[in-house]
Amino acid sequence: MDRRGRTAFIVSFLAPAGLLYAVFVLWPFVQAIQFSMYRWRGLSMIRRFVGAENFVKLGKDDVFWQAVGHNLWLLVVGGLFVIVVSVAIAHAMRGGGTVSKLLRSVHLFPQVISLVAVAVMWQFVFNPQGLLNGALRAIGLGTLAQTWLGDPKWSLSAVGVAFVWYVAGFYIMLFAAGIQSIPADVFEAAELDGSRGFHRFRNLTWPLLWSVKRVAVAYLVINVLNIFALVYLMTRGGPDRKSEIMLTYLYEQAFVNSQFGYATAMAMGNFIVILLLSSLVLFAFRKDPTARRA
Amino acid sequence: MRRFLTGSVLVVFTLLVVMPLLWVLWSSLKAGDRILAEPWAFPKKLHWENYSNAWTTAGIGQTFLNSLVATVGTLVFLLPICAMAAYVLAKYPFKGSKLVQTIFMGQMMFPTFLVIVPLFFLLRDLHLYNNMPGLIVVYTAYSLSFTIFVLGGFFQALPNELMEAAMIDGCTHSGTFWKVMMPLVRPGLTVVGIFVGIGLWNEYNLALVLMTSPENRTLPLGIANLTMTQQYQSDWGALFAGLVIVMLPVLLIYWIFRDRIHQAMLAGAVKG
Numbered sequence: 001m002d003r004r005g006r007t008a009f010i011v012s013f014l015a016p017a018g019l020l021y022a023v024f025v026l027w028p029f030v031q032a033i034q035f036s037m038y039r040w041r042g043l044s045m046i047r048r049f050v051g052a053e054n055f056v057k058l059g060k061d062d063v064f065w066q067a068v069g070h071n072l073w074l075l076v077v078g079g080l081f082v083i084v085v086s087v088a089i090a091h092a093m094r095g096g097g098t099v100s101k102l103l104r105s106v107h108l109f110p111q112v113i114s115l116v117a118v119a120v121m122w123q124f125v126f127n128p129q130g131l132l133n134g135a136l137r138a139i140g141l142g143t144l145a146q147t148w149l150g151d152p153k154w155s156l157s158a159v160g161v162a163f164v165w166y167v168a169g170f171y172i173m174l175f176a177a178g179i180q181s182i183p184a185d186v187f188e189a190a191e192l193d194g195s196r197g198f199h200r201f202r203n204l205t206w207p208l209l210w211s212v213k214r215v216a217v218a219y220l221v222i223n224v225l226n227i228f229a230l231v232y233l234m235t236r237g238g239p240d241r242k243s244e245i246m247l248t249y250l251y252e253q254a255f256v257n258s259q260f261g262y263a264t265a266m267a268m269g270n271f272i273v274i275l276l277l278s279s280l281v282l283f284a285f286r287k288d289p290t291a292r293r294a
Numbered sequence: 295m296r297r298f299l300t301g302s303v304l305v306v307f308t309l310l311v312v313m314p315l316l317w318v319l320w321s322s323l324k325a326g327d328r329i330l331a332e333p334w335a336f337p338k339k340l341h342w343e344n345y346s347n348a349w350t351t352a353g354i355g356q357t358f359l360n361s362l363v364a365t366v367g368t369l370v371f372l373l374p375i376c377a378m379a380a381y382v383l384a385k386y387p388f389k390g391s392k393l394v395q396t397i398f399m400g401q402m403m404f405p406t407f408l409v410i411v412p413l414f415f416l417l418r419d420l421h422l423y424n425n426m427p428g429l430i431v432v433y434t435a436y437s438l439s440f441t442i443f444v445l446g447g448f449f450q451a452l453p454n455e456l457m458e459a460a461m462i463d464g465c466t467h468s469g470t471f472w473k474v475m476m477p478l479v480r481p482g483l484t485v486v487g488i489f490v491g492i493g494l495w496n497e498y499n500l501a502l503v504l505m506t507s508p509e510n511r512t513l514p515l516g517i518a519n520l521t522m523t524q525q526y527q528s529d530w531g532a533l534f535a536g537l538v539i540v541m542l543p544v545l546l547i548y549w550i551f552r553d554r555i556h557q558a559m560l561a562g563a564v565k566g
Contacts, residue, residue, distance in 0.1 A: 009467040010382050014394070017379035017438055024413070024435035025401050031412035089307055092300040099304045105552065106311055112548045112555075113315075113541045114496035116514040120521055120537060121314055124530075127330060131317060134333040169311070170559070177560055197296070226405050229498045233518055247407050255503065260411050267408045274405065 036268045040261035047261070054265035064266065067237075067244045068273065070156055074245070075224040075277075078160045082171050083216065085164070087209075090175035091201065104176075107169040115166065119233035122162035123149065126234075152242040155235045159243050162230055167223055171216055178212030179205065214285040221277045225270060246270045315541070322538045326531030344531035345539075352524075352532040354539055356509065357516030363426060364501075364512055365494045368433040369487050372441055375434075376486075377479065380445035381471055385457060395446075401439040406499060414503055424506050432500055437490050444489075444558065448482030449475065485558045488551050492544050513540050 036054055040047040058064055089107075093100040110118060125131045126148035133145040148158045182205065190200050228247040231237060237244035237252070247270065254263035321329045322344055324337040349355040383395050413432065414423070422428030452475060460470040498514045505511060511519065517540055520533045548555060 005467060006386065007388075010386050010388055013378040013382040013468075013471075016375040017398075017442065018394075020375070020431070020435045021398065021401070021438050024416070024432060025409070025438070026397075028409035028412035028416055029400075029404065031416075032409050035411060085307075088303065092304050095297075095300065097301070099301060099308060103304055103308045103311070105549075106308065108548070108552070108556070108559075109311060109315060109545060112492055112496075112544050114498070114514050114517070114544070116496070116498050116517050117318075117537050117541050120517060120533070121318055123521070124330070124333075125314060129330040129333065131314075131333045138334065165310070165314070173556065173559065222405075226407070228407070233521070250407060254411050254414075260415075264411045267405075267410065271404055271408050 032264055032267060035261055035264040037265075038261040041259055050261075054262050055269075057262065058265055058269055063241060063244060063249060064246070064269070066241060067246045067249045070243060070245050071225055071227070071273075073156065074160055074163065074227065075220065078163055078224065079217070079220045081160075081164050082168055082220065083213075086168055086171035086216075087175050087206075089168075089172050090179055091205070093172075093176055094179055107172050109169070110166050111169045115229045116233060118162060118166050119230050122158070122165070123234050126158045149235050150239060152239050155239060155243040159231055159234055162234065163224075163227065166230070170219075174212055174216055174219075175209065178209045182208050210285070210288055214281070217281050217285070218278055221281060222274060225274050225277070246273075318534055318537050318541070322531070322534035324531065324534075326529035329530040329534060341531060344535040348520075348532040348535035348539060352516075352520055352536065353508070353511075354513070354516055354520075354532070354536045357511045357513045358539060360426070360511060361495055361513040364429050364433060365491050367426070367430045368437065368494055369491055371430065372434045372437050372490065373483055373487055376438060376441040377445055377476060377483065378471070379438075380442045381449050381475060383442070384446050384449035385452075385454070385475075398442050399439055401436060402443070406436065410499075410503055413500075417504060423504060424510055426510065429501065429504055429510075429512075432504060433494055433497070436500070437494070441486050441490060444486045444561075445479065445482055447561075448479040452478055481554075484551075485554050488547060489555060489558050492547065492555075495544055496540075 037049060037051055038047040039050045039053060089103070093103060127133075128145075128147050128150070132148070133142075136142055136145050146154055148154045186204065186208070187200075190196070190204050195203060225246065227245055228251065231243055231245050231248050232251065235243045237248040246266065250263050250266045250270065253259045253266060317333075320336060321333075323340045323342070324335075324344075325339075325341055326344065328335065328337075349358075379398070383391060383398075417423040417428050417432070420428075422431060456474060456478070457470055460474045461467075465473065496514060497512070498518070501512045501515050502518075505515065508519075517533070517536050520536055524530060524533050
């Protein structure tokens with residue numbers, strides 16, 4: 001093959017994607033690092049290099065740390081919920097049958113519809129006159145009715161419920177594929193040894209799902225720390241910042257208060273938390289316990 | 295007993311998934327002021343006018359068209375340029391091609407919010423802020439990594455002999471690509487096109503920051519805006535019709551291609 005034609009071909013085929021990528025992805029990324037070190041307010045072009053000032057300010061910003069706490073709460077409590085529900089459902093779906101066939105075709109519905117629709121829908125479920133309070137009143141538990149999203153005690157949990165509803169299908173799919181990939185003769189052998197039911201699940205299925213668990217937890221970290229639209233549309237972080245999370249606070253600082261330097265430093269903070277937590281996950285799951293036994 | 299237990303768990307969970315969606319569907323046909331007044335009641339009379347109100351009066355029709363333009367417009371640019379890049383990276387190894395590939399994957403590693411402020415100013419400086427070409431350019435740029443990654447797998451799977459045979463027959467490098475290789479990855483283009491298309495149809499965060507005037511709003515922005523404007527009239531019929539309008543096309547496409555979407559999601563999740 002002609003050498004020069006080959007080089008020209010490679011360059012011309014990589015150029016369109018490469019140019020777009022360099023200008024609209026790589027360059028803003030470099031600028032983000034730069035912006036986070038500037039004091040820059042309002043739409044004026046006056047920016048001043050201040051080094052780590054924004055990060056120091058971030059460290060002392062109570063609202064930011066409150067938001068980080070809410071993110072972590074959603075990750076631990078919401079994440080635990082997601083894992084338990086999705087493992088249980090994936091396990092129950094294994095048998096087949098009409099219901100599990102039906103569920104298999106609808107369980108990803110929440111995941112493919114618009115997140116805005118999810119948020120608006122759950123806003124109406126939790127509305128003081130909404131679906132949930134309506135149900136509580138209908139079965140005579142009207143005293144339990146709350147303002148949910150308007151109540152500082154409940155707003156974060158309510159958002160968490162919507163989050164679990166939205167993502168569960170994806171994790172069911174992951175675990176269902178994991179369970180399916182366990183060879184049938186492993187189960188048969190366990191059956192012969194008299195291991196069944198919960199005993200078999202705990203000693204056989206759960207450990208064998210190791211690599212799926214790792215993927216699932218890593219995805220949860222990314223998913224939870226990237227929540228924005230759900231909270232922004234359902235509660236705006238309120239009331240009284242009781243459901244504020246990192247990205248809603250960032251959005252407010254950047255596009256309401258025009259604190260562009262500070263908001264970018266916050267975005268860096270968010271990114272660093274994601275990196276730290278995902279390395280922690282990879283570290284925690286560094287050794288495959290089933291590989292040792294084999 | 296055990297089977298009964300698993301069965302009921304599955305039934306309850308299926309209801310939890312489907313019920314809210316069905317509620318939106320039947321509420322969209324109720325009189326606007328009845329949706330919250332009697333949340334559990336079925337519509338007494340079918341109020342189809344909610345849909346025409348949503349489409350015209352509430353402006354959902356315009357936002358629907360905007361979303362369609364943004365989604366289709368992005369795919370029209372995205373798919374060919376990603377196929378070209380993925381093909382070269384898969385079949386024409388050169389010095390540093392592994393590095394180029396790694397850099398191309400970089401966007402999937404960081405959250406879009408990290409670059410949202412610089413991106414906002416970049417688009418303003420380029421006069422691409424608050425207009426459709428700008429949104430399409432950004433949507434294309436931020437779909438490159440995933441699309442190149444998926445298409446790369448499809449090109450890798452094609453045997454090199456095919457290329458060589460085409461070249462011997464007198465095809466140029468690019469002729470080989472357009473006439474021989476591109477048609478062979480059609481299944482890959484379909485999967486990635488549907489997958490990315492669904493994501494763009496639903497996209498909210500970038501559109502929220504980059505599209506500010508009402509006439510430029512995409513469908514998710516239009517819906518979010520309706521929840522605020524309709525609040526004062528407590529007439530929710532148009533909003534619920536709008537929710538059905540944003541969800542239905544995606545659910546239909548998902549239903550038709552669900553097996554392939556399933557595979558793509560799993561492949562992306564496990565490898566990525």
